[in-house]
Amino acid sequence: MTPAHQINGTPPPFFLFHGTWDRLVPLDHSTDFQAALVESGGEAELYLQRGRGHFLSFLTRGGAIDAGIDFLERQVKGTER
Numbered sequence: 001m002t003p004a005h006q007i008n009g010t011p012p013p014f015f016l017f018h019g020t021w022d023r024l025v026p027l028d029h030s031t032d033f034q035a036a037l038v039e040s041g042g043e044a045e046l047y048l049q050r051g052r053g054h055f056l057s058f059l060t061r062g063g064a065i066d067a068g069i070d071f072l073e074r075q076v077k078g079t080e081r
Contacts, residue, residue: 002029004036011042015071017064019052045071 014037018030030046037044047067 003033007036007040007042009040011037011040011044013042013071013075014044015047015068016044017047017049017068019049021051043075 014034016030016034018025018027020027027048034044034046045067047064049062049064
């Protein structure tokens with residue numbers, strides 16, 4: 001069962017990040033989940049980490065941290081960094 005099956009009503013905002021070379025969890029899990037969140041009336045941002053696999057995406061988050069902070073600030077304050 002995918003996370004999209006758990007969406008009930010309008011979901012809260014989601015920030016997702018995924019490595020494009022992830023062989024453990026296919027990229028379409030994130031793209032499909034993002035699409036389902038948006039279709040349900042939620043806001044979802046997907047940050048793709050080019051050339052990173054599953055574990056490297058978490059160990060070297062790089063720009064995902066800044067993008068996540070920007071997303072959170074937009075949600076909380078309605079501003080961008």
